[in-house]
Amino acid sequence: MKNFTTNRIWSAKSKKKLAWSGQQKPVKLESILLFAVILLCWQGLSTFYTPLVLPGPVLTFKSLMTIFQSDLLFSETLISFKRLMLGLMGAVLVGSVVGIIIGLNQRVRRLLEPLVYFVQSMPPILYITLAMIWFGLNGQATIFIVFVASVPIMVVNIKEGFDNIDIKLIQMGRVFKFSKTKMIREIILPSLKAYFKSALIIIIGLGWKVVVMGEVLSASTGLGSRITDARMNLQTDMVFAWGIIIILLCYTSQKVISALFNLSTARKQYDL
Template sequence: MSDSTLALAPPVRTVAQLAARAPRRWQWPLGAVLPLVLLALWEMLARTGALPPNLLPAPSKVLGTIAELARTGELWPHLGLTLARVGAGFALGSLAATALGALTGYAPLARRLLDPLLQGVRNIPSLAWVPLFILWMGIYETSKVVLIAVGVFFPVYLGLMSGVQGVDRKLVEVGRMYRLSGLALVRRVFLPATLPAYLVGLRNGLGLGWMFVVAAEIMGANKGLGFLLVDGQMTGRPQTILASILLFAILGRTTDAGLVWLSRRLLRWQDTHGTNE
């Protein structure tokens, strides 16, 4: 075969490349199998009367409730306000956690001064903050956003602090041999080494943010998915409660998928066991 023929021939994918592409292509369909099976079983049991409709209505009725709320326009203010609260709380909690996590991880003196106090605060139950935040900030948006930020803060803080502490000492010494110091050492050594732990902390923090928004919206909110959930309980509408729970699950999974996508882009340089998944 001549050189010109080889130049025109399409590139041949190796077995490893094809194997790397296949799992990702089937990831979403495979991940949907179990939820669809459970939904089908739930629907069947509800239609046959095995599940009492006043306690656990069929999925079709729950989806119909969501569709009706969307059609009348009632859903969108609840959805938008919950997203705004989680977004603001996540941003505030992540920024504070990034600053303190980096400081306590990098500076031993700051860790000895700050970490014992933060670890003590971390063990306070989330609902214990509710009356205090209402007393300090009222029942308006500030108290809700701050409560969500508290939930987000600790996973991000712990992830980043442990990531900084876990940086290999030899990498730091090599960086100093190349006369890296200050911001250059942080950018070239600490940032790549701590990024995986930091991104995992962000995912955990976002998950807790979605949990804390329910507590935040229970304390005096008149809009939001948490309010919709409580309203369904007070008026005896289990389909509304389940619709709110389903929407929380969808929104939480969607935002988490966004962080997973970002993590893959930022960690493309890694060659790990999960790279090809």
């Protein structure tokens, strides 16, 4: 057993080494260059306008530092994060269950599929407006809109996963007398994993955008409300700074989800 575990570790290490050498470096350099060009353009454009219309990168960076030094960053991020998580957890739960039922049962699929596409086609501003009417100007409306925006994406992805399960693997399982549990554990769930991961990455990205949008329009707390405050006080540099924080949070969340899935795969390689 030791022998092939060592082989796997060696193989994983060598892959990691390859990934960090050679082809990866130029991509990183290009990214830095692109970032520098964007900053230069931004700086250049900002000289033509007043800071009220377009604050430059230096002013934005100073505002960013002010936010980092205040208590607001942690408290407001926590509020938005809680709303995001509540909405997303609901969406993952409901979306997965509905997706699995739709995937397993053709009758339910025929019944629910149009409804899913109907909800997905609704413009976000419509359900934000409805949420404000139903739940008032508080965090509940934000949780609701994250939930409504994410559920159809989850359902459609899980359904796609079901549609793409390799029937030949199912036949293999039947021939080798896999029990129902084994069939689900060994064939169905691993086949859905990639679709589940992709749905999570999409909804967490969308979730951050929707949660901020909801807070801008309907809440007095959270990251979105800070943007509203900054706009009311004509602090465009603060709008930019909060915007950068939201972008970073969104990007990091997507990377964390992706890394967690990769970690679970990598850990499986050393199970034996």
